[in-house]
Amino acid sequence: MSQIPPLFQREFLGYFRTPVAYVFLAVFLLASVGLAFFVSQFFKAGNASLEGYFVWHTWLFVFFAPAAGMRLWAEERRSGTLELLFTLPVTPLEAVLAKFLAAWAFLAAGILLSFPLALTAAWLGDPDWGIIAASYCGSILMAGAYLAVCSLMSALTRNQVVGFVLGLFVNLVLVFLGWSVFNGVLAAVFPQAVADLLANFSHTSHFDAFTKGIVDPKDVMFFVSLGGLCLFLNVLALER
Amino acid sequence: MIEVKGLVKNYGSTRAVDGVSFTVRRGEILGFLGPNGAGKSTTMKLITGYLRPDAGTAVVNGHDVTRDSLAVRRNLGYLAESAPAYPEMTVGEFLDFIAAMRGYRTPAAKAERIGHVVGLCHLQAVLGQTIETLSKGYKQRVGFAQALLHDPPVLVLDEPTDGLDPNQKNEVRAIIRQLAAAKAVILSTHILEEVDAICNRVIIISRGRVVVDETPEALHARQPGARLDEIFRTLTRGDL
């Protein structure tokens, strides 16, 4: 595991070597805070909480996680640097973890950049800091699960765009399964028990509790196991 | 130092390497010749541990690549075909990353090793330049510097002079010659004059099999008076 720090550093700083990082962070901030202000009516809602900000995250990550994760492996395959990387003394597991952690740290930075919003809420009213802390933790944890899916999808192709579309699609399915509208459709087709079971495999159903300040070990376990499974498959996908 | 024993590699139903065996000792520069598609690159990737053989193995400095590929990679410097490197990094950043991955973690240790290879490969002028803006010759030298950074006892170079102009070719050959005394070197090429220029042993492979393994002098003696490319053509006719 001693090879993780230099790989992590290369990958994390790699975002900032191109304009991609700045464009990503600016657009993510605009979109997430914009939705909170203009759709959720952050100021008019009359309560000092960030619920209107976090409620959009399951949807936002559908686009932003693949954007951050699409190049992780596809780009190494395309440019031939995969061969350079795996003739250095590094195991696939170390490489997968280092790259994943770098991308996750990058996404987490994007999420934490909204912190001035929390300060605004504190200035305007008296928010529940427990709920805000749980929401940030839940959001970052969930971002990790989205990203692990995208890292796996990126490892399956040498084309970043294909990686992006695959990551978006799989995460979208994982959101839809728990979305009340779609779940209603499912319940009409399948028995209620089946619909409920499917809803369990969704980002949405496991994130809601966090935004209410409840950290349920079952929800934590869902994101951790989804992420772990994807990263395990990611290692297998790099078998040569 | 390098012992290759019955290596076999299939890509789907095509057999790219078909029972290749040879040894390379310290001080030898082995020229690995063959027409395009003969299996040179694949054999080299098997020796480096990048690809897993379907049968046979390679032993590098006492380490069996199928049992301990990490140890093999620590003992080996590899320059892949077309010298892949991270295009958005500067030469300095790239070598710093390679040094860290090769276990040089203190600034002093890194600076010492990087300074050495930068001098050897004449990279002083481009240290601050991003790799994507380098000329083909400089890019190749960055690949060299990367392969030599940890002063490995074994060097595997896949077409190290491909695409260089005559002056650059001579310079690269001079570097190889200078290093070779204390190392075992395999270099692949399809430029026949290269054999006379630097190699003290020749292997010709054709359709995944070794057809010649001898000294350049013995190769010339096969058809006295004939040019090397005529001998080569006779030996690899099966490929046409």
Ligand SMILES: Nc1ncnc2c1ncn2[C@@H]1O[C@H](COP(=O)(O)OP(=O)(O)O)[C@@H](O)[C@H]1O
């Ligand atoms: N990744 C791959 N997938 C399928 N076939 C491959 C792959 N790489 C090489 N080959 C095939 O294996 C054979 C040997 O290729 P290679 O080792 O690159 O030859 P050389 O380096 O001597 O030109 C060729 O027929 C080539 O088409």
Ligand SMILES: [Mg+2]
């Ligand atoms: Mg080749």
